[in-house]
Amino acid sequence: MSVKKVLLNSGHRMPLLGLGCWQSPAGEVEAAVETALDAGYRHIDTAFVYLNEEAVGVGLHQWLNKTGNKRSEVFVVTKLPPHGMSAEGVHKFLQKSLKALKLDYVDLYLVHLPVGLKSKHDLDILAKRDDGQFDIDEGTDLIAIWKEMEKLVDMGLTKSIGVSNYSIKQIRKTCAISKIKPVVNQVGESGVACILQQRQMQEFCKTHNIFLTATLPSPRLLEDPVVRLVAERHGITTAQVLLRFLVQQNIIVIPKSVNPERIKTNGDLWSFSLSELEMEALTTLDKGESGRSFVFVGSGMTEHPEYPL
Numbered sequence: 001m002s003v004k005k006v007l008l009n010s011g012h013r014m015p016l017l018g019l020g021c022w023q024s025p026a027g028e029v030e031a032a033v034e035t036a037l038d039a040g041y042r043h044i045d046t047a048f049v050y051l052n053e054e055a056v057g058v059g060l061h062q063w064l065n066k067t068g069n070k071r072s073e074v075f076v077v078t079k080l081p082p083h084g085m086s087a088e089g090v091h092k093f094l095q096k097s098l099k100a101l102k103l104d105y106v107d108l109y110l111v112h113l114p115v116g117l118k119s120k121h122d123l124d125i126l127a128k129r130d131d132g133q134f135d136i137d138e139g140t141d142l143i144a145i146w147k148e149m150e151k152l153v154d155m156g157l158t159k160s161i162g163v164s165n166y167s168i169k170q171i172r173k174t175c176a177i178s179k180i181k182p183v184v185n186q187v188g189e190s191g192v193a194c195i196l197q198q199r200q201m202q203e204f205c206k207t208h209n210i211f212l213t214a215t216l217p218s219p220r221l222l223e224d225p226v227v228r229l230v231a232e233r234h235g236i237t238t239a240q241v242l243l244r245f246l247v248q249q250n251i252i253v254i255p256k257s258v259n260p261e262r263i264k265t266n267g268d269l270w271s272f273s274l275s276e277l278e279m280e281a282l283t284t285l286d287k288g289e290s291g292r293s294f295v296f297v298g299s300g301m302t303e304h305p306e307y308p309l
Protein backbone atom coordinates (compact mmCIF):
# COMPACT_ATOMS: atom_id res chain seq x y z
CA MET A 1 0.00 0.00 0.00
CA SER A 2 1.33 3.41 -0.93
CA VAL A 3 -0.32 6.20 1.08
CA LYS A 4 -1.09 9.37 -0.87
CA LYS A 5 0.70 12.49 0.36
CA VAL A 6 -0.25 16.16 0.22
CA LEU A 7 2.16 19.03 -0.36
CA LEU A 8 2.14 21.38 2.64
CA ASN A 9 2.71 25.13 2.35
CA SER A 10 6.08 24.52 4.09
CA GLY A 11 7.25 22.51 1.06
CA HIS A 12 7.15 19.19 2.96
CA ARG A 13 4.90 16.27 2.05
CA MET A 14 2.48 14.78 4.60
CA PRO A 15 0.76 11.37 4.29
CA LEU A 16 -3.04 11.68 4.16
CA LEU A 17 -3.32 8.73 6.56
CA GLY A 18 -1.80 8.53 10.02
CA LEU A 19 -2.21 6.45 13.16
CA GLY A 20 -3.91 8.34 16.00
CA CYS A 21 -2.45 7.53 19.43
CA TRP A 22 -4.76 9.25 21.91
CA GLN A 23 -5.82 6.74 24.60
CA SER A 24 -3.43 4.12 23.23
CA PRO A 25 -1.63 3.09 26.39
CA ALA A 26 2.06 2.29 26.77
CA GLY A 27 2.33 -1.48 26.51
CA GLU A 28 -0.10 -1.51 23.55
CA VAL A 29 0.85 1.49 21.45
CA GLU A 30 4.35 0.13 20.64
CA ALA A 31 2.83 -2.82 18.75
CA ALA A 32 0.12 -0.61 17.23
CA VAL A 33 2.77 1.70 15.76
CA GLU A 34 4.72 -1.27 14.35
CA THR A 35 1.57 -2.87 12.92
CA ALA A 36 0.57 0.41 11.29
CA LEU A 37 4.00 0.96 9.76
CA ASP A 38 4.07 -2.66 8.54
CA ALA A 39 0.65 -2.03 6.95
CA GLY A 40 1.99 0.99 5.06
CA TYR A 41 1.10 3.93 7.33
CA ARG A 42 3.90 6.51 7.30
CA HIS A 43 2.47 9.04 9.74
CA ILE A 44 2.05 8.82 13.50
CA ASP A 45 0.06 11.35 15.56
CA THR A 46 0.78 11.76 19.26
CA ALA A 47 0.86 14.60 21.81
CA PHE A 48 2.54 15.46 25.10
CA VAL A 49 -0.81 15.14 26.87
CA TYR A 50 -1.35 11.58 25.61
CA LEU A 51 1.48 10.60 27.99
CA ASN A 52 2.62 7.88 25.58
CA GLU A 53 5.33 9.58 23.52
CA GLU A 54 8.07 7.37 24.95
CA ALA A 55 6.16 4.21 24.02
CA VAL A 56 5.31 5.60 20.57
CA GLY A 57 9.04 6.23 20.13
CA VAL A 58 9.81 2.63 21.12
CA GLY A 59 7.41 1.29 18.47
CA LEU A 60 8.84 3.63 15.85
CA HIS A 61 12.49 2.78 16.57
CA GLN A 62 11.75 -0.96 16.75
CA TRP A 63 10.20 -0.74 13.27
CA LEU A 64 13.07 1.37 11.89
CA ASN A 65 15.64 -1.10 13.28
CA LYS A 66 13.67 -4.11 12.02
CA THR A 67 13.16 -2.81 8.48
CA GLY A 68 16.24 -0.64 7.98
CA ASN A 69 14.04 2.26 6.91
CA LYS A 70 15.30 5.79 7.53
CA ARG A 71 13.78 8.13 10.11
CA SER A 72 12.75 10.44 7.26
CA GLU A 73 10.34 7.73 5.97
CA VAL A 74 7.92 8.41 8.84
CA PHE A 75 6.04 11.67 9.42
CA VAL A 76 5.84 12.23 13.18
CA VAL A 77 3.41 14.73 14.71
CA THR A 78 3.24 15.86 18.31
CA LYS A 79 1.66 18.79 20.12
CA LEU A 80 2.29 21.61 22.56
CA PRO A 81 0.16 20.98 25.67
CA PRO A 82 -2.29 23.63 26.99
CA HIS A 83 -0.14 24.08 30.10
CA GLY A 84 2.85 24.86 27.86
CA MET A 85 1.06 27.82 26.28
CA SER A 86 3.62 30.48 27.15
CA ALA A 87 6.63 31.88 25.30
CA GLU A 88 8.96 29.75 27.49
CA GLY A 89 6.74 26.65 27.32
CA VAL A 90 6.93 26.23 23.56
CA HIS A 91 10.61 25.30 23.36
CA LYS A 92 10.63 23.47 26.69
CA PHE A 93 7.76 21.13 25.82
CA LEU A 94 9.01 20.31 22.32
CA GLN A 95 12.37 19.35 23.85
CA LYS A 96 10.55 17.09 26.30
CA SER A 97 8.62 15.45 23.47
CA LEU A 98 11.77 14.94 21.38
CA LYS A 99 13.54 13.37 24.34
CA ALA A 100 10.62 11.01 24.98
CA LEU A 101 10.34 10.07 21.29
CA LYS A 102 14.14 9.79 21.00
CA LEU A 103 14.12 12.01 17.92
CA ASP A 104 16.15 15.03 16.81
CA TYR A 105 13.16 16.61 15.10
CA VAL A 106 9.46 16.07 14.49
CA ASP A 107 7.84 16.62 11.13
CA LEU A 108 5.00 18.68 12.52
CA TYR A 109 4.50 20.44 15.85
CA LEU A 110 0.97 21.61 16.62
CA VAL A 111 -0.47 24.01 19.16
CA HIS A 112 -2.88 21.47 20.67
CA LEU A 113 -5.56 23.96 21.80
CA PRO A 114 -5.76 27.75 21.58
CA VAL A 115 -6.43 27.66 25.31
CA GLY A 116 -3.79 27.88 28.03
CA LEU A 117 -4.00 26.15 31.41
CA LYS A 118 -2.05 26.80 34.61
CA SER A 119 -0.50 23.58 35.86
CA LYS A 120 1.16 22.75 39.15
CA HIS A 121 3.91 20.73 37.42
CA ASP A 122 4.83 19.49 33.92
CA LEU A 123 2.81 16.27 34.19
CA ASP A 124 -0.26 18.04 35.55
CA ILE A 125 -1.85 17.91 32.11
CA LEU A 126 -5.44 18.49 33.19
CA ALA A 127 -4.58 21.45 35.45
CA LYS A 128 -7.72 21.57 37.56
CA ARG A 129 -8.52 23.94 40.41
CA ASP A 130 -9.65 22.64 43.81
CA ASP A 131 -13.29 22.99 42.68
CA GLY A 132 -12.65 20.58 39.78
CA GLN A 133 -12.83 23.26 37.07
CA PHE A 134 -9.96 23.70 34.56
CA ASP A 135 -7.44 26.23 35.85
CA ILE A 136 -7.48 28.44 32.76
CA ASP A 137 -4.75 30.93 31.94
CA GLU A 138 -6.63 33.97 30.71
CA GLY A 139 -3.38 35.60 29.62
CA THR A 140 -2.80 33.12 26.76
CA ASP A 141 -1.18 35.11 23.94
CA LEU A 142 -1.58 33.20 20.67
CA ILE A 143 0.62 35.65 18.77
CA ALA A 144 3.55 35.34 21.20
CA ILE A 145 3.20 31.56 21.09
CA TRP A 146 3.20 31.47 17.29
CA LYS A 147 6.38 33.57 17.19
CA GLU A 148 8.04 30.93 19.40
CA MET A 149 6.67 28.13 17.20
CA GLU A 150 8.36 29.77 14.19
CA LYS A 151 11.69 29.74 16.04
CA LEU A 152 11.40 25.94 16.39
CA VAL A 153 11.42 25.63 12.60
CA ASP A 154 14.43 27.94 12.35
CA MET A 155 16.19 25.76 14.95
CA GLY A 156 15.48 22.59 12.95
CA LEU A 157 13.48 21.01 15.78
CA THR A 158 10.37 20.65 13.62
CA LYS A 159 9.96 20.73 9.83
CA SER A 160 6.51 22.34 9.89
CA ILE A 161 4.20 23.96 12.42
CA GLY A 162 0.44 23.98 12.69
CA VAL A 163 -2.55 24.42 14.93
CA SER A 164 -5.31 22.30 16.36
CA ASN A 165 -8.87 23.13 17.41
CA TYR A 166 -8.45 26.71 16.15
CA SER A 167 -11.39 28.79 14.91
CA ILE A 168 -11.26 30.64 11.59
CA LYS A 169 -10.72 33.89 13.52
CA GLN A 170 -7.75 32.43 15.40
CA ILE A 171 -6.15 31.07 12.22
CA ARG A 172 -6.70 34.40 10.49
CA LYS A 173 -5.00 36.23 13.38
CA THR A 174 -2.09 33.77 13.31
CA CYS A 175 -1.64 34.06 9.54
CA ALA A 176 -1.75 37.85 9.71
CA ILE A 177 1.41 38.05 11.83
CA SER A 178 3.21 34.94 10.65
CA LYS A 179 6.47 34.55 8.81
CA ILE A 180 5.73 30.80 8.69
CA LYS A 181 2.11 29.81 8.13
CA PRO A 182 0.33 26.93 9.86
CA VAL A 183 0.28 23.90 7.54
CA VAL A 184 -2.71 22.18 9.13
CA ASN A 185 -5.56 22.71 11.56
CA GLN A 186 -6.21 19.43 13.34
CA VAL A 187 -9.80 19.28 14.44
CA GLY A 188 -10.42 16.89 17.27
CA GLU A 189 -13.26 17.74 19.58
CA SER A 190 -14.79 20.06 17.00
CA GLY A 191 -14.47 17.22 14.43
CA VAL A 192 -14.64 17.94 10.74
CA ALA A 193 -15.91 14.39 10.42
CA CYS A 194 -18.87 13.60 8.23
CA ILE A 195 -21.34 14.45 10.93
CA LEU A 196 -19.92 17.97 11.41
CA GLN A 197 -18.31 18.81 8.13
CA GLN A 198 -17.71 22.48 8.90
CA ARG A 199 -17.93 23.59 5.30
CA GLN A 200 -16.91 27.14 6.19
CA MET A 201 -13.74 25.93 7.89
CA GLN A 202 -13.00 23.64 4.94
CA GLU A 203 -13.39 26.48 2.43
CA PHE A 204 -11.32 28.87 4.56
CA CYS A 205 -8.46 26.37 4.92
CA LYS A 206 -8.51 25.54 1.21
CA THR A 207 -8.24 29.23 0.32
CA HIS A 208 -5.28 29.66 2.68
CA ASN A 209 -3.52 26.45 1.64
CA ILE A 210 -3.95 24.87 5.07
CA PHE A 211 -4.94 21.21 5.32
CA LEU A 212 -7.43 19.82 7.80
CA THR A 213 -6.67 16.74 9.87
CA ALA A 214 -9.70 14.87 11.19
CA THR A 215 -10.37 11.94 13.48
CA LEU A 216 -12.41 8.83 12.67
CA PRO A 217 -16.04 9.93 12.16
CA SER A 218 -18.34 9.53 15.13
CA PRO A 219 -19.17 5.88 16.09
CA ARG A 220 -22.89 6.37 15.38
CA LEU A 221 -22.05 6.99 11.70
CA LEU A 222 -20.45 3.55 11.49
CA GLU A 223 -24.00 2.14 11.73
CA ASP A 224 -25.64 4.67 9.40
CA PRO A 225 -27.76 2.97 6.67
CA VAL A 226 -26.29 5.09 3.84
CA VAL A 227 -22.75 4.33 4.97
CA ARG A 228 -23.63 0.62 5.29
CA LEU A 229 -25.05 0.56 1.78
CA VAL A 230 -21.90 2.09 0.29
CA ALA A 231 -19.76 -0.34 2.33
CA GLU A 232 -21.74 -3.33 1.06
CA ARG A 233 -21.39 -2.18 -2.57
CA HIS A 234 -17.59 -2.07 -2.24
CA GLY A 235 -17.23 -5.03 0.13
CA ILE A 236 -15.45 -2.87 2.73
CA THR A 237 -16.10 -1.70 6.29
CA THR A 238 -18.18 1.38 7.16
CA ALA A 239 -15.06 2.92 8.74
CA GLN A 240 -13.25 2.59 5.39
CA VAL A 241 -16.15 4.36 3.64
CA LEU A 242 -16.01 7.30 6.04
CA LEU A 243 -12.21 7.54 6.03
CA ARG A 244 -12.12 7.31 2.22
CA PHE A 245 -14.82 10.02 2.06
CA LEU A 246 -12.44 12.34 3.91
CA VAL A 247 -9.14 11.48 2.15
CA GLN A 248 -10.89 11.74 -1.21
CA GLN A 249 -11.40 15.42 -0.28
CA ASN A 250 -7.72 15.73 0.72
CA ILE A 251 -8.62 15.80 4.42
CA ILE A 252 -5.88 14.07 6.43
CA VAL A 253 -7.21 11.26 8.67
CA ILE A 254 -5.68 9.79 11.81
CA PRO A 255 -7.87 6.90 13.00
CA LYS A 256 -6.78 5.51 16.36
CA SER A 257 -6.70 1.80 17.00
CA VAL A 258 -4.67 -0.71 18.96
CA ASN A 259 -6.48 -3.60 17.27
CA PRO A 260 -4.27 -5.08 14.49
CA GLU A 261 -7.18 -5.96 12.19
CA ARG A 262 -8.77 -2.51 12.51
CA ILE A 263 -5.40 -0.81 12.00
CA LYS A 264 -5.00 -2.73 8.74
CA THR A 265 -8.52 -2.20 7.36
CA ASN A 266 -8.59 1.48 8.41
CA GLY A 267 -5.38 1.91 6.43
CA ASP A 268 -6.68 0.22 3.28
CA LEU A 269 -8.04 3.35 1.61
CA TRP A 270 -6.33 3.24 -1.77
CA SER A 271 -7.61 -0.01 -3.24
CA PHE A 272 -11.04 1.51 -4.07
CA SER A 273 -12.61 4.91 -4.65
CA LEU A 274 -16.06 6.39 -4.09
CA SER A 275 -18.14 7.54 -7.04
CA GLU A 276 -19.40 11.11 -7.34
CA LEU A 277 -22.89 9.91 -6.43
CA GLU A 278 -21.61 8.11 -3.34
CA MET A 279 -19.65 11.21 -2.26
CA GLU A 280 -22.81 13.28 -2.68
CA ALA A 281 -24.87 10.81 -0.67
CA LEU A 282 -22.29 10.89 2.15
CA THR A 283 -22.30 14.69 2.16
CA THR A 284 -25.96 14.55 3.22
CA LEU A 285 -24.84 13.01 6.53
CA ASP A 286 -23.72 16.46 7.68
CA LYS A 287 -25.61 17.35 10.84
CA GLY A 288 -23.89 20.72 11.28
CA GLU A 289 -23.56 21.98 14.84
CA SER A 290 -26.03 19.40 16.16
CA GLY A 291 -23.53 16.71 15.15
CA ARG A 292 -20.96 17.91 17.65
CA SER A 293 -20.00 14.97 19.82
CA PHE A 294 -17.84 16.68 22.42
CA VAL A 295 -18.03 19.98 24.26
CA PHE A 296 -16.22 21.21 27.35
CA VAL A 297 -19.35 22.83 28.81
CA GLY A 298 -19.37 22.94 32.60
CA SER A 299 -15.63 22.32 32.96
CA GLY A 300 -14.50 25.94 33.21
CA MET A 301 -12.76 25.63 29.81
CA THR A 302 -15.44 27.67 28.05
CA GLU A 303 -14.57 30.69 30.22
CA HIS A 304 -11.19 31.00 28.49
CA PRO A 305 -11.12 34.12 26.26
CA GLU A 306 -9.80 32.04 23.33
CA TYR A 307 -12.22 29.11 23.78
CA PRO A 308 -13.26 28.38 20.20
CA LEU A 309 -14.77 24.93 20.15
Ligand SMILES: NC(=O)c1ccc[n+]([C@@H]2O[C@H](COP(=O)([O-])OP(=O)(O)OC[C@H]3O[C@@H](n4cnc5c(N)ncnc54)[C@H](OP(=O)(O)O)[C@@H]3O)[C@@H](O)[C@H]2O)c1
Pocket residue numbers: 019020021022023045046112164165186187188189214215216217222237239240254255256257258259262266
Ligand atom coordinates in the same frame (compact mmCIF):
# COMPACT_ATOMS: atom_id res chain seq x y z
N1 LIG B 1 -6.17 17.57 18.37
C1 LIG B 1 -7.09 17.11 19.17
O1 LIG B 1 -7.62 17.81 20.04
C2 LIG B 1 -7.53 15.68 19.03
C3 LIG B 1 -8.72 15.26 19.63
C4 LIG B 1 -9.12 13.94 19.46
C5 LIG B 1 -8.31 13.10 18.72
N2 LIG B 1 -7.14 13.53 18.17
C6 LIG B 1 -6.25 12.64 17.39
O2 LIG B 1 -7.07 11.91 16.50
C7 LIG B 1 -6.89 10.52 16.75
C8 LIG B 1 -8.17 9.78 16.47
O3 LIG B 1 -9.21 10.21 17.31
P1 LIG B 1 -9.79 9.34 18.52
O4 LIG B 1 -8.66 8.65 19.22
O5 LIG B 1 -10.71 10.22 19.25
O6 LIG B 1 -10.60 8.25 17.95
P2 LIG B 1 -11.02 7.46 16.72
O7 LIG B 1 -9.99 7.36 15.68
O8 LIG B 1 -12.33 8.07 16.40
O9 LIG B 1 -11.18 6.03 17.38
C9 LIG B 1 -12.08 5.85 18.46
C10 LIG B 1 -12.22 4.40 18.80
O10 LIG B 1 -12.72 3.69 17.69
C11 LIG B 1 -12.15 2.39 17.65
N3 LIG B 1 -11.97 2.07 16.25
C12 LIG B 1 -10.89 2.28 15.45
N4 LIG B 1 -11.11 1.82 14.22
C13 LIG B 1 -12.36 1.30 14.22
C14 LIG B 1 -13.16 0.66 13.26
N5 LIG B 1 -12.70 0.45 12.03
N6 LIG B 1 -14.40 0.26 13.63
C15 LIG B 1 -14.87 0.45 14.86
N7 LIG B 1 -14.15 1.04 15.84
C16 LIG B 1 -12.90 1.47 15.52
C17 LIG B 1 -10.85 2.45 18.40
O11 LIG B 1 -10.77 1.37 19.31
P3 LIG B 1 -9.67 0.20 19.13
O12 LIG B 1 -8.35 0.79 19.52
O13 LIG B 1 -10.12 -0.85 20.07
O14 LIG B 1 -9.71 -0.23 17.70
C18 LIG B 1 -10.91 3.77 19.17
O15 LIG B 1 -10.92 3.56 20.54
C19 LIG B 1 -6.45 10.48 18.21
O16 LIG B 1 -5.89 9.24 18.54
C20 LIG B 1 -5.49 11.62 18.23
O17 LIG B 1 -4.26 11.25 17.67
C21 LIG B 1 -6.76 14.81 18.31
